[in-house]
Amino acid sequence: MIKFKNSEITPENIYKKRRSFIKSIGLGASTLAMSTIPFVNKSLASERDKLTSYKDITTYNNYYEFGTSKSDPYRNSQIFKTTPWDITIEGEVEKPIKLSMEEISEMFISEERIYRLRCVEGWSMVIPWMGFSLSNLLSKVNPTNKAKFVEFESVYDPAQMKGQRYPVLNWPYNEGLRIDEAMHPLTTVVTGLYGKKLPNQNGAPLRIFIPWKYGFKSAKAIVKIKFVENMPTSSWMWASPREYGFYSNVNPNVDHPRWSQSTERIIGEGVWAPRVKTLMFNGYGDEVASLYSGMDLKKNF
Amino acid sequence: MRRYSKTLVFFLSLWPIYVISYQIIFNQLGPEPVDRIINHFGEWTLIFILLTLSMTPLKKITKSLEWIKFRRMLGLFTFFYASIHMLSYVGLDYRFDFEPLINDVFKKKFVFIGFSAWLLLIPLAVTSSERMVRLLKQNWKKIHRLIYIIGIFGVLHYIWLSKTIFFKPLIFLIILVILLLFRIKITRSASKI
Numbered sequence: 228m229i230k231f232k233n234s235e236i237t238p239e240n241i242y243k244k245r246r247s248f249i250k251s252i253g254l255g256a257s258t259l260a261m262s263t264i265p266f267v268n269k270s271l272a273s274e275r276d277k278l279t280s281y282k283d284i285t286t287y288n289n290y291y292e293f294g295t296s297k298s299d300p301y302r303n304s305q306i307f308k309t310t311p312w313d314i315t316i317e318g319e320v321e322k323p324i325k326l327s328m329e330e331i332s333e334m335f336i337s338e339e340r341i342y343r344l345r346c347v348e349g350w351s352m353v354i355p356w357m358g359f360s361l362s363n364l365l366s367k368v369n370p371t372n373k374a375k376f377v378e379f380e381s382v383y384d385p386a387q388m389k390g391q392r393y394p395v396l397n398w399p400y401n402e403g404l405r406i407d408e409a410m411h412p413l414t415t416v417v418t419g420l421y422g423k424k425l426p427n428q429n430g431a432p433l434r435i436f437i438p439w440k441y442g443f444k445s446a447k448a449i450v451k452i453k454f455v456e457n458m459p460t461s462s463w464m465w466a467s468p469r470e471y472g473f474y475s476n477v478n479p480n481v482d483h484p485r486w487s488q489s490t491e492r493i494i495g496e497g498v499w500a501p502r503v504k505t506l507m508f509n510g511y512g513d514e515v516a517s518l519y520s521g522m523d524l525k526k527n528f
Numbered sequence: 529m530r531r532y533s534k535t536l537v538f539f540l541s542l543w544p545i546y547v548i549s550y551q552i553i554f555n556q557l558g559p560e561p562v563d564r565i566i567n568h569f570g571e572w573t574l575i576f577i578l579l580t581l582s583m584t585p586l587k588k589i590t591k592s593l594e595w596i597k598f599r600r601m602l603g604l605f606t607f608f609y610a611s612i613h614m615l616s617y618v619g620l621d622y623r624f625d626f627e628p629l630i631n632d633v634f635k636k637k638f639v640f641i642g643f644s645a646w647l648l649l650i651p652l653a654v655t656s657s658e659r660m661v662r663l664l665k666q667n668w669k670k671i672h673r674l675i676y677i678i679g680i681f682g683v684l685h686y687i688w689l690s691k692t693i694f695f696k697p698l699i700f701l702i703i704l705v706i707l708l709l710f711r712i713k714i715t716r717s718a719s720k721i
Contacts, residue, residue: 279559283559287559291692295692348691350560393695395694396692484637485638489628490628492560494559498552498565501623502621502622
């Protein structure tokens with residue numbers, strides 16, 4: 228189980244205890260978000276750690292395959308077909324494999340993982356994902372000694388995905404991680420949220436989530452995972468290399484040319500709520516900072 | 529009917545205010561209300577720049593002078609919405625914390641150009657009265673040509689702040705280019721005479 232030392236997110240075990248308590252007194256999941264304060268010690272409970280509502284998580288999305296406005300993914304993804312769905316793991320591996328969604332859900336047990344999502348645009352949500360560590364999935368293959376990076380490829384289906392009919396990005400959506408980043412226990416394969424099946428607009432049937440990186444690194448609707456030798460060029464790097472780097476770690480000290488990254492707005496707060504300070508590595512520094520020791524994070528943004 | 533047309537345009541021009549008031553009262557601003565308010569007034573500022581720039585071409589096309597009497601009002605509404613747009617950024621988003629704001633103006637080209645466009649609107653608003661037109665004579669026209677630069681700055685501001693030009697920024701750009709091309713045509717044909 229992952230330990231959340233100084234990260235500000237409510238630790239999973241406390242959330243679970245809280246949940247079982249709430250269940251025992253017979254309240255529904257919707258009251259969870261408001262129930263934080265009485266059950267957690269004070270240092271852990273603050274406005275920014277409150278779970279974002281299911282409605283906001285599922286209606287305010289950046290998913291350009293379904294359109295460029297925040298409400299487009301919800302509107303345009305409802306009839307998207309996610310069955311059958313296969314995922315291939317290939318590239319610099321001894322024996323490539325192909326797994327169906329059914330096989331994956333049989334092989335790996337999804338658990339609740341509450342992580343903060345920090346968008347490069349300067350807003351954040353706290354989402355109770357369902358998922359498991361990517362390392363479990365990757366351990367099903369043996370990478371060759373040439374393998375240095377992992378590339379994720381999202382589905383390409385312009386017939387179902389309106390946004391892909393226009394050259395908004397170079398489709399299919401492409402992302403990547405260094406192998407040690409991909410193998411880190413916090414790097415999650417997401418299959419659901421709020422205890423439910425993953426909604427289409429959030430990347431169904433299966434997406435990646437990397438809590439310490441800006442949201443766009445976490446590719447949705449994955450069909451291919453490829454071990455490669457050279458650093459992959461992600462879709463956003465390809466679109467604007469000056470703005471989007473390969474690492475894209477949440478870093479309040481390195482500004483994006485358009486958005487200041489030192490603060491963020493919390494989704495679901497009112498008009499009068501102030502911005503809050505953005506945390507280095509999105510608050511997961513204790514777990515992941517060692518991955519980048521000795522690296523100039525200003526240069527490797 | 530014609531007598532009331534200006535009043536009608538005035539109340540129609542308040543449309544963005546009706547919309548945002550409704551959304552505030554009925555809690556319809558969505559998950560990122562501050563962003564929503566800023567973007568709402570930003571978009572309407574651009575729309576009003578384009579509307580203001582449409583009056584002269586409409587005059588030429590319809591051969592009716594009617595349009596010109598709306599031009600000043602639409603221009604002032606542009607300034608009004610631009611000011612609310614900027615104030616909501618300064619006040620609601622940054623809570624008048626000027627250090628990061630000044631940082632933004634000089635570090636982020638979209639803020640720089642947007643702020644410049646707002647500054648350029650000030651002399652236009654100040655010299656908009658009938659008295660100023662008479663006082664400034666030929667210079668008035670020269671000053672008010674600034675609106676072309678403001679239009680270009682405004683659309684660039686939108687393009688630069690968007691992650692991709694698709695589709696709204698592109699639509700604004702196309703309309704602006706068409707409206708500006710009209711000017712080139714007009715001055716060319718005028719110079720031939």
